[in-house]
Amino acid sequence: MNCCLFLPFMVGVSLLRPCLTATENSKAEEAKPPQGSPTRLKSGWIWNQYFVEEEMNVTKDIGRLSSNMHNGSNSLKYKISGDGAGSIFFINGTTGVLSVAQKLDREKQAFYNLKAHLIDITTGQAVESESEFVVKVTDINDNEPKFLQEPYEAVVPEMSPEGTFIIQVTARDADDPLCNNNARLVYELLQGQPYFSIEPTTGVIRTSSKMDRELQDSYWVIVQAKDRIGLPGALSGTTRVLITLSDINDNIPTFKTGLYRMNVSESAPIGTSVGIIMAHDRDIGENAEMDYSIENDDSQTFDIITNNETQEGIVILKKKVDYEQQAYYHVRAKVKNRHVDKQLKKYHTVASTTLIRVRVEDEDEPPVFLLPYYVLEIFEESPQGSLVGVVSATDPDENRCPIRYSISKSNTFQIDDNGTITTTHPLDREMRAWWNFSITATELYNEEQTSEVPVYVQVLDINDHAPEFPELYKTYVCENASSGQEIQTISAVDKDDSIERPNFYFNLSVEDTENSKFTIRDNQELVLAFKKRLSSTYSS
Numbered sequence: 070m071n072c073c074l075f076l077p078f079m080v081g082v083s084l085l086r087p088c089l090t091a092t093e094n095s096k097a098e099e100a101k102p103p104q105g106s107p108t109r110l111k112s113g114w115i116w117n118q119y120f121v122e123e124e125m126n127v128t129k130d131i132g133r134l135s136s137n138m139h140n141g142s143n144s145l146k147y148k149i150s151g152d153g154a155g156s157i158f159f160i161n162g163t164t165g166v167l168s169v170a171q172k173l174d175r176e177k178q179a180f181y182n183l184k185a186h187l188i189d190i191t192t193g194q195a196v197e198s199e200s201e202f203v204v205k206v207t208d209i210n211d212n213e214p215k216f217l218q219e220p221y222e223a224v225v226p227e228m229s230p231e232g233t234f235i236i237q238v239t240a241r242d243a244d245d246p247l248c249n250n251n252a253r254l255v256y257e258l259l260q261g262q263p264y265f266s267i268e269p270t271t272g273v274i275r276t277s278s279k280m281d282r283e284l285q286d287s288y289w290v291i292v293q294a295k296d297r298i299g300l301p302g303a304l305s306g307t308t309r310v311l312i313t314l315s316d317i318n319d320n321i322p323t324f325k326t327g328l329y330r331m332n333v334s335e336s337a338p339i340g341t342s343v344g345i346i347m348a349h350d351r352d353i354g355e356n357a358e359m360d361y362s363i364e365n366d367d368s369q370t371f372d373i374i375t376n377n378e379t380q381e382g383i384v385i386l387k388k389k390v391d392y393e394q395q396a397y398y399h400v401r402a403k404v405k406n407r408h409v410d411k412q413l414k415k416y417h418t419v420a421s422t423t424l425i426r427v428r429v430e431d432e433d434e435p436p437v438f439l440l441p442y443y444v445l446e447i448f449e450e451s452p453q454g455s456l457v458g459v460v461s462a463t464d465p466d467e468n469r470c471p472i473r474y475s476i477s478k479s480n481t482f483q484i485d486d487n488g489t490i491t492t493t494h495p496l497d498r499e500m501r502a503w504w505n506f507s508i509t510a511t512e513l514y515n516e517e518q519t520s521e522v523p524v525y526v527q528v529l530d531i532n533d534h535a536p537e538f539p540e541l542y543k544t545y546v547c548e549n550a551s552s553g554q555e556i557q558t559i560s561a562v563d564k565d566d567s568i569e570r571p572n573f574y575f576n577l578s579v580e581d582t583e584n585s586k587f588t589i590r591d592n593q594e595l596v597l598a599f600k601k602r603l604s605s606t607y608s609s
């Protein structure tokens with residue numbers, strides 16, 4: 070215990086002297102007579118003020134009661150009553166010497182109120198009226214300062230200017246604040262310099278340099294409170310303060326590498342993820358959120374979207390690529406903070422960029438026909454092996470694989486390796502005017518790579534059919550029919566293309582023409598027959 074530690078020192082000093090000057094200022098004492106000047110309070114009591122130092126563990130005389138009513142008679146005795154009389158404080162009835170027999174603790178009880186009596190023991194009567202007096206316990210520095218609100222934690226934004234308030238810590242000392250600075254405290258940092266400082270008297274902790282959260286995000290500061298400034302026998306108490314730096318957006322995201330290499334297949338559809346780029350932001354939380362974008366892509370082929378979960382940039386295909394056209398792309402990407410505090414703009418003047426090199430991977434692609442479809446013509450009745458037309462497909466790949474053509478399930482047409490389509494037999498338009506089928510092109514060295522194209526073959530008409538009468542006409546004519554009377558209209562049909570139709574000519578057959586009683590008139594499509602005057606029945 071501290072009391073034990075300091076007791077030898079205390080013993081060397083006058084027991085009555087510590088803290089007396091301080092005590093004189095105490096209000097409680099103002100009514101009392103000044104120390105050392107004996108005064109008649111009542112009729113006959115004379116005393117000094119009594120002091121006893123706390124934590125004394127030996128019986129000790131602390132003063133003497135005296136009354137001038139005491140005439141020296143042995144029958145007169147001094148007595149005391151009140152706080153601690155007979156247990157803590159004792160009096161020699163003969164001499165009036167007051168002593169203390171117990172260790173006292175000022176912090177528990179600082180004053181003892183007692184009464185002095187002078188008794189004639191033969192009569193038991195008080196010779197003098199009783200009088201109150203006080204024993205005051207004087208302080209020694211036996212209590213160390215204690216911090217009140219432990220644990221202490223505080224947050225301050227990083228990069229705060231020097232002198233920014235962080236927290237105030239306060240300690241209390243149970244000792245007498247009026248005695249020897251026993252309770253007057255001075256704060257000092259045992260740990261935490263040079264980043265923090267503390268005001269010695271108030272305990273206010275401030276920053277004393279700019280701190281970067283990205284270097285260190287929290288500090289343990291140890292504060293000491295010490296009493297008895299400048300005097301020996303000081304006691305101290307310490308506390309720990311956890312100071313955490315909060316983040317400000319003082320870092321831009323930067324790419325981990327200046328070049329990303331990616332591959333994309335030329336067969337990849339639009340929207341395919343080509344690869345991932347990643348920047349790092351040393352800030353945290355919202356301050357670390359970023360947005361990626363394309364800074365430079367002349368080809369307009371790629372786009373970047375930001376994955377909000379992982380903070381990665383996903384490079385996606387915006388347009389289809391063709392290895393045979395362009396095998397490499399160079400794209401520059403950029404990353405920026407999503408949230409920028411205006412006041413922190415100075416930290417964001419340049420944006421980080423990176424180069425993305427995309428290699429297009431060649432795919433074995435199927436043959437491509439020159440035309441999306443073919444419309445071909447052939448005259449009917451053309452002999453077997455006649456040319457219908459030529460189709461052509463090529464392999465888009467670099468190696469230009471030769472192509473083989475085929476027509477499935479057709480014994481009307483055949484195709485050779487040059488894509489030339491020929492007939493296997495003459496065609497009859499009147500039987501079938503269109504032949505629609507598809508032609509398959511197959512790569513010679515990779516039969517899985519095939520493609521098809523539709524072919525429409527129109528069979529063209531030739532005049533290979535004579536006109537025909539659609540029916541056998543049976544015509545009757547009255548005998549009194551007049552010459553030139555119309556008796557029948559006839560018409561003809563032709564299986565050939567209808568465009569030919571107006572070109573029918575109607576004649577009576579040669580035999581009939583010799584002595585015919587009928588004539589025929591070509592009326593484009595209508596034919597009129599005229600009867601001669603001498604009529605009889607004819608068939609024509």
Ligand SMILES: *[C@@H]1O[C@H](CO)[C@@H](O)[C@H](O)[C@H]1NC(C)=O
Pocket residue numbers: 073076126127
């Ligand atoms: C009183 O204090 C002294 C010095 O610390 C010590 O040596 C002694 O034993 C103590 N006596 C009692 C009765 O506590």
Ligand SMILES: *[C@@H]1O[C@H](CO)[C@@H](O)[C@H](O)[C@H]1NC(C)=O
Pocket residue numbers: 140142189196
């Ligand atoms: C002292 O005073 C007491 C009480 O007043 C008295 O009884 C006694 O005789 C006195 N003695 C002397 C020696 O005067």
Ligand SMILES: *[C@@H]1O[C@H](CO)[C@@H](O)[C@H](O)[C@H]1NC(C)=O
Pocket residue numbers: 161162163164
């Ligand atoms: C009172 O003091 C006297 C003189 O010092 C002494 O002789 C006497 O024994 C003391 N009485 C008691 C009860 O201690």
Ligand SMILES: *[C@@H]1O[C@H](CO)[C@@H](O)[C@H](O)[C@H]1NC(C)=O
Pocket residue numbers: 330331332428
């Ligand atoms: C891209 O393709 C090349 C060649 O096949 C290969 O070496 C490289 O590892 C590929 N890169 C990626 C990111 O897949």
Ligand SMILES: *[C@@H]1O[C@H](CO)[C@@H](O)[C@H](O)[C@H]1NC(C)=O
Pocket residue numbers: 374375376377
């Ligand atoms: C990510 O968040 C931003 C802002 O909230 C939003 O505009 C964007 O569409 C989000 N991206 C995705 C892929 O959800």
Ligand SMILES: *[C@@H]1O[C@H](CO)[C@@H](O)[C@H](O)[C@H]1NC(C)=O
Pocket residue numbers: 485486487
């Ligand atoms: C294909 O065309 C080439 C050049 O015109 C010719 O030499 C070859 O004989 C043709 N092949 C066939 C099967 O007709």
Ligand SMILES: *[C@@H]1O[C@H](CO)[C@@H](O)[C@H](O)[C@H]1NC(C)=O
Pocket residue numbers: 503504505525
């Ligand atoms: C063939 O194609 C032609 C032109 O598209 C069309 O007019 C005709 O009706 C088709 N014929 C058959 C049998 O599909």
Ligand SMILES: *[C@@H]1O[C@H](CO)[C@@H](O)[C@H](O)[C@H]1NC(C)=O
Pocket residue numbers: 547549550551
């Ligand atoms: C022919 O005779 C019939 C009946 O005899 C008559 O109805 C008709 O009008 C005559 N025609 C002419 C042209 O005379």
Ligand SMILES: *[C@@H]1O[C@H](CO)[C@@H](O)[C@H](O)[C@H]1NC(C)=O
Pocket residue numbers: 574575576577578579582
């Ligand atoms: C048949 O008609 C053609 C054309 O009108 C004409 O040249 C020819 O002489 C006619 N023949 C007969 C027998 O009337």
